[in-house]
Amino acid sequence: MIHKDLIIIGGGPSGLCAAKTALEAGVKVLIIDRSPELGGQLVKQTHKFFGSKSQYAKTRGFDIAKKLIKDLENQPNLEILKNTTVVGLYPNNVVTVYDDHNYVRYQSRAVIVATGASEKFLAFENNDLPGIYGAGAIQTLMNNYGVLPGCEVVMVGSGNIGLIVSYQLLQAGVKVKAIVEAAPTIGGYKVHASKIRRLGIPILTSTTVKKAIGKDAIEAIETVKLDEKWQEIPNTSEMITVDALCISVGLSPMHQLISMINAKTKFIPELGGFVPVIDHHHRTSVPSVFVCGDAVGIEEASSAMMEGYLTGLYVAQDLGLQHPNEKELITLYEEQLNMLRDGPFGIKTKIGLAKLREDETYAE
Incomplete structure (x- = not known):
């Protein structure tokens, strides 16, 4: 001892x-x-x-x-x-x-x-496919080791970490196709959200990921809209092609x-x-x-x-x-x-x- x-x-x-x-x-x-x-x-x-x-x-x-x-x-x-x-x-x-x-x-x-x-994670179908990362893992890959997680990414979560990492992805040349937020309002500072929107990235509130699609790695995601009780709204499904998904939900x-x-x-x-x-x-x-x-x-x-x-x-x-x-x-x-x-x-x-x-x- x-x-x-x-x-x-x-x-x-x-x-x-x-x-x-x-x-x-x-x-x-x-x-x-x-x-x-x-x-x-x-x-x-x-x-x-x-x-x-x-x-x-x-x-x-x-x-x-x-x-x-x-x-x-x-x-x-x-x-x-x-x-x-x-x-x-x-x-x-x-x-x-x-x-x-x-x-x-x-x-x-x-x-x-x-x-x-x-980091917290998010429950959805096929959430264990390769190419699905936490925001901290993406920061480590890019900022510590100079490795891009993918070429087309969707961010899940509009808190400060989600907004900041989205901007860092853009700076690294990655196409951020959307930020998906289950809540009806953005969670992070407005200054970060405004910068993201000025760069043409849509922030989809009252929206969540229902399913990840792919065989050996993620190829697309299915999103759905949520009502005020956080329940899926029928016939609101949309597909977004990606080769990486970043989870930043707290x-x-x-x-x-x-x-x-x-x-x-x-x-x-x-x-x-x-x-x-x-x-x-x-x-x-x-x-x-x-x-x-x-x-x-x-x-x-x-x-x-x-x-x-x-x-x-x-x-x-x-x-x-x-x-x-x-x-x-x-x-x-x-x-x-x-x-x-x-x-x-x-x-x-x-x-x-x-x-x-x-x-x-x-x-x-």
């Missing part, structure tokens, strides 16, 4: 930011990430962020990742394990990992779970490790699904186990970063250490997080957080 002060599971935006403030408070930190490089989803995001200067506005995602990683350089109390998968979280903060064909056990005084989220918080230690969870649709119940310091119902970022509710990366900074400070407090600028930083990051949630897309998050903490008294 190898002993550590703090283990952070996940080296995405929230995990990196938590490490920064915890290290500045004097905590010895181990970051474990299954990917070959730190940064999480940021490393494949080529679009520029919104927000304020302090939240890296007008900076591309992969450049934000570089900045967050640079913040951790020359930290003698930091250890990083990449290409390492956490396979278990057990009572007493025991973390088991699979690293280079070795199974290793760690135990820490505190754990931060910053595992992020996984994300689910990765709560699995939290569930392994029987931490309390709730199903909160506004936050993306099952999420751990936390107090205002991001502490779960299991003492010394904390959660931040998309693992506790789906938001923008900017919010995940603010949550990470705060959680690192809270964990330092829990371990009896204090950041030299603790009070000022907590006030600053809480103000920025509240500002991010004050926009129209933050209403859902606020509703979800209110439901999450409703009737919870263990952390008072």
